[in-house]
Amino acid sequence: MVGGADGPMVLFTSLTLAKHMFVPITVVAYLYLGLAYGGYPYLIRFLIPAKLRAIKMPPRAKVKVTADEKLAFAVVGCTVLCLLFPSASPLLLSLFLGIAIREAGLQYFINLLDGPVLYGATMFLGLTLGVLCEASLILDPKVLILLVLGIVSLLLSGIGGIVGGYLAYFFSGRKINPTIGIAGVSCVPSCAKVAQKEVTKSNPVSIILPEALGANVCGVITTAILTGIYVTIFR
C-alpha cells in the first residue's frame, strides 16, 4: 500500500490488517511520500526523453463536466463500491463525501472540512504517531524490511505510472505528454507538481498540471479500490 503513496489508504490498511505494525508502516509511508519529491524527478528524466517531456498538451475543451454529473457519479460510485467492498466503506465514503460536498456547493461544510477538520486531523495524526513512536519500535529489524519494501513499491508504482503515461501517449496518437503518467501515483498534489516541474524544465510553455491533477485523483480512487480489495481478501 505504501506504493500507492496515499496516506489515508496506508493508515486504513495497516490499522485493519496489521495493527501492531501501524506506527512503523505509517512512519515509513510518510517518509517516502516526502521522498517522492526527491526521487521521482530522476525517474522521469531516466525513463522519458526530453523531447517527449516537452510535448504540449492538445487544447482544452471549453465545455466541462458539470457539477451535477460529478455529484451523481460520486453517489453512484460510492454506493456501488461500498456495497462491493463493505470492509473499505469508511474510506470510500470519506473520499466520495468530500467530492459530494464540494460539488453540492455547501460552503459551510467546505470551510469546515478545508480548515478545522483537515488541519486538526493532520495535527492529531502527527501527535499520535509521535507519542506512539518509541525507539524500540523503530529499531525493530522488521522496519528495515519495511524500508526496503516501501522503496521497491514506490519505484514500481512510479514505473507503472510512466508506462501508463506511455500508453496514453501512443493511444492518443502521440498527443498526450507521457510525463502525466507519474501523477497516476496518488500522492496529491506532489506527483502532479513534480511532473509539471520536469515538463517546465524541458519546455517552459507546456502546461500539464490540470491533466496531471486529473491523473492524481484517478490514482486516489484506484488506491481506495485496491485498499478495498486488499482488506476484503486478507482480513
Place this chain on the structure above:
Amino acid sequence: MSRLRVLATPYWAIGTSLAFLGVALARVIGPALAEDAARRYTAAGGHVIVGLGLFVICLGVRNRLRAANADTAAEPDQTGPQNTA
C-alpha cells in the same frame, strides 16, 4: 430540473443498472450459490460488470462533452467583424 437533463441519457441508465447488477451478482447471488467454481465465477463476473457499468457512465460523459465541444467549435464567432464588405 433542467440542470439534471445531462443525466437523463441511456449511458447513465445503462451504466447505473449494470453497476447495481454487478453488485447483486457479487454480493447477493454469488454467496447464495454452493461453494464451487460457479460461485467464484459469479462473484468475479459481478466485479467486472460493476467496472463495466462505471466505464459506460464515463463513456457517456465523454461523448456528451465531445458533442458539446463540437457544437461550440461550429458556432460562428460573434465577436469578430460581421460585415467585411
